[in-house]
Amino acid sequence: MQDFELLRDEHISELNTQALYYRHRTGCELVSLINDDENKVFGITFRTPPSDSTGIAHILEHAVLCGSRKYPVKEPFVELVKGSLNTFLNAFTYPDKTCYPIASTNLRDFYNLIDVYLDAVFYPRITPEVLQQEGWHYELTDTADSLSYSGVVFNEMKGAYSDPERVLAEHAQHSIFPDNTYGVDSGGNPRHIPDLTFEQFKRFHADYYHPANARVFFYGDDNPEQRLTLLEEYLGDYQPHAVDSAVGPQRRFAAPQRLDYPYAVDGAEGDEPKAFVALNWLLADDIDIDERRALQILDYALIGTPGSPLRKALIDSGLGEDLTGSGIEADLAQLCFGIGLKGVAAADVYKVEALVLQLLGDLAAGGIERGMVDAALHTAEFRLRENNTGAYPRGLVLMLRLLTDWLHDRDPFAPLRFEASFAALKQQLAADGRHMEGLIQRHLLDNAHRTTVVLRPDADLAARQEREEEARLAAVRAEMGPAELDGLVAATAALKRLQERPDDPADLAKLPRLELGDLEREIKSIPIEAAQVAEVPVLHHDLFTNGIAYLDIGFDLRVLPQELLPYIPLFGRSLLEMGTRRESFVELQQRIGAQTGGVWTQSLLSSRRDGGPAATWLFLRGKAMVDRVDELTRIARDVLLEGRVDDRARFLQMALEE
Ligand SMILES: [Zn+2]
Numbered sequence: 001m002q003d004f005e006l007l008r009d010e011h012i013s014e015l016n017t018q019a020l021y022y023r024h025r026t027g028c029e030l031v032s033l034i035n036d037d038e039n040k041v042f043g044i045t046f047r048t049p050p051s052d053s054t055g056i057a058h059i060l061e062h063a064v065l066c067g068s069r070k071y072p073v074k075e076p077f078v079e080l081v082k083g084s085l086n087t088f089l090n091a092f093t094y095p096d097k098t099c100y101p102i103a104s105t106n107l108r109d110f111y112n113l114i115d116v117y118l119d120a121v122f123y124p125r126i127t128p129e130v131l132q133q134e135g136w137h138y139e140l141t142d143t144a145d146s147l148s149y150s151g152v153v154f155n156e157m158k159g160a161y162s163d164p165e166r167v168l169a170e171h172a173q174h175s176i177f178p179d180n181t182y183g184v185d186s187g188g189n190p191r192h193i194p195d196l197t198f199e200q201f202k203r204f205h206a207d208y209y210h211p212a213n214a215r216v217f218f219y220g221d222d223n224p225e226q227r228l229t230l231l232e233e234y235l236g237d238y239q240p241h242a243v244d245s246a247v248g249p250q251r252r253f254a255a256p257q258r259l260d261y262p263y264a265v266d267g268a269e270g271d272e273p274k275a276f277v278a279l280n281w282l283l284a285d286d287i288d289i290d291e292r293r294a295l296q297i298l299d300y301a302l303i304g305t306p307g308s309p310l311r312k313a314l315i316d317s318g319l320g321e322d323l324t325g326s327g328i329e330a331d332l333a334q335l336c337f338g339i340g341l342k343g344v345a346a347a348d349v350y351k352v353e354a355l356v357l358q359l360l361g362d363l364a365a366g367g368i369e370r371g372m373v374d375a376a377l378h379t380a381e382f383r384l385r386e387n388n389t390g391a392y393p394r395g396l397v398l399m400l401r402l403l404t405d406w407l408h409d410r411d412p413f414a415p416l417r418f419e420a421s422f423a424a425l426k427q428q429l430a431a432d433g434r435h436m437e438g439l440i441q442r443h444l445l446d447n448a449h450r451t452t453v454v455l456r457p458d459a460d461l462a463a464r465q466e467r468e469e470e471a472r473l474a475a476v477r478a479e480m481g482p483a484e485l486d487g488l489v490a491a492t493a494a495l496k497r498l499q500e501r502p503d504d505p506a507d508l509a510k511l512p513r514l515e516l517g518d519l520e521r522e523i524k525s526i527p528i529e530a531a532q533v534a535e536v537p538v539l540h541h542d543l544f545t546n547g548i549a550y551l552d553i554g555f556d557l558r559v560l561p562q563e564l565l566p567y568i569p570l571f572g573r574s575l576l577e578m579g580t581r582r583e584s585f586v587e588l589q590q591r592i593g594a595q596t597g598g599v600w601t602q603s604l605l606s607s608r609r610d611g612g613p614a615a616t617w618l619f620l621r622g623k624a625m626v627d628r629v630d631e632l633t634r635i636a637r638d639v640l641l642e643g644r645v646d647d648r649a650r651f652l653q654m655a656l657e658e
Helices: 056-064 076-082 107-122 128-134 152-160 164-176 198-208 224-235 289-304 309-316 346-366 370-386 394-406 419-431 435-445 461-478 482-500 562-577 585-595 626-642 648-657
Strands: 004-012 017-024 029-034 040-047 086-089 097-104 137-139 148-150 214-220 257-264 275-282 322-329 336-344 450-458 529-533 536-540 548-556 598-606 615-625
Touching: 017 224, 029 224, 029 394, 040 107, 040 394, 056 097, 056 128, 056 152, 056 198, 076 086, 076 107, 086 107, 097 107, 097 394, 107 224, 128 137, 128 152, 128 198, 128 482, 137 482, 148 152, 148 461, 164 257, 164 275, 164 322, 164 336, 164 450, 214 224, 214 394, 257 461, 275 322, 275 346, 289 309, 289 322, 289 336, 289 370, 289 419, 289 435, 309 322, 309 336, 309 346, 309 648, 336 346, 346 435, 346 450, 370 419, 370 585, 419 435, 548 626, 562 585, 562 598, 562 615, 562 626, 562 648, 585 626, 598 626, 615 626
Parallel strands: 029 214, 257 450
Antiparallel strands: 004 017, 017 029, 040 097, 040 214, 086 097, 137 148, 275 336, 275 450, 322 336, 529 536, 548 615, 598 615
16 A cells, blocks of 8 residues: 555564554554454544643544534444444543544454544534534523523533542643643633634644544454555545644743642531642653653552552551552653642641652662562563453553553554563662662652642632632623524524434434344353362363463352441452461562462452342452462462451551542
8 A cells, every 4th residue: 555654564572463653645643553352443543732721622522423424413423332343432532632442353343433433533523513512502591591501521521620539630730731731621621611612623623633643553353454445545535734733841840839729518518628639740851661661660669559668658647548649640741740648637738748758758768678669560560461451452452552652753662562671670670779769869859840739628619610600601691682692592492403303314324234144153152161179169261361370269258247248348458458467468468469460359249140149259369470370379378367357557547548
């Protein structure tokens, strides 16, 4: 395909994948991963940095899913799902990008979904009514009434802004990026959403939803040549186009900053509402992939497990109820780090700041326990090797991982490789026992680009915001003459009619649907061998797991009185987070981290297909490389037979966190 220039063709041994990287003559970039995973993934991503908090990127994501040139129905995706076997179908707006991924194991279905998505992003029906419906509009049903705002994203973001943790995360991000696109809310602030005009909205689509600003991703066992053919059908209509969508740099602070914000609380709440505190850093500008991995391991060692020193010291301080902040944040153009506490008394907020800085200083000077670093390193490597992405398709997780670099014009394949990084890090740790401590010093302690964001409860805030909104609406209404008010009543009614009008059956029929012949005739079954060991039933599943053994030990809890059922999760955590007769809980956590891929508990409450009494089980679950299975079973034994569940102070901490 001559319109695609092949830039790179490499084998990624870590993923057993062939990786091709192309640029189309329009500027569109394509990463094509070829492997034997039947759960095929396609995604198209546009770099969409907003310059204000009108939610323009988020509203456009909604609007794109409201019908297109080939599929002119109101909700093509809702219709599509009815006749699809997709394993993933969604869209996401990030602070700097908008992603449209899909996944399916059925080839016909995969191609159908790709066509509907490509038509949607390149040829959506962008009308004033779509902006009104998905973004915002004035609502007026009678000229005598007062105006109100309505719209899907407007309402969604009103809900989001009533969640203090989201508000804190938003302020934290804005605080360290006041100068670039990360200083505004890509989701949309309800105060600013009504500033968005239809002209801006249309231009945003024309500028950014162009192949020159698109990154397309394919993954799986489908025909790699066909990928180019499918894309060419859409890209062929376009010419190259200059798009300025790069995220600008953030000027570095000369000194740390403190910022204080209110959050809305319900005056009727029983307990005294508490404050949130978050410390945030913008890490150095020149971090390569090896150092990024080292920082992610450091992050896990410091806060990743209940026994991690920074997490444990903050919880043990009693200054707050639980941690806030995401630790290392690698989704933006530059790395950030955030840590803090929620449920803090108003008088203690700066004690939290002082404590975090003191703890980091102590760790840098006194050293992080080697067992903690080894456990973090083993866990990180295990996770990458296992590549267990839960309910998410593997290819989707890879796409998001790859975009952290690709979106910012860095090497898209770097995040896929990890063996060299781990080997380098192990060597550095062997040569320099203080390597991790040096990272704390350089990136956190010696770094002035830091903020402390405090969120304080304000019982009057919601009422104040409501009054402000009413005043703005009243001012708009006062400017309108009788004819305009009549027009607004008519527009409100017209939008309702449009929303209620059913789709034309002829248009609905344009959506692709799977036929019976497209389905596999055979159903896949999981192999099961049943045996009995000392009267305990044992089930064995012989599956390809990339050298990892999974062990589940189940306990039938039907003997438990019903009123105790809600406490099963806390009991499960107690088993693993209080230590055993021979080791403290920190030592136990380190042993789990260094020897296994994780040990955890999970409860199962379910009705039964045969109508018998409900199933109530507690599972102790674990995984390890096959050569460490003995160690995994020893840990299970120690936890079950010698676990301590008598640490009252630790129990109180866990109850507060739940
Ligand atoms: Zn939304």
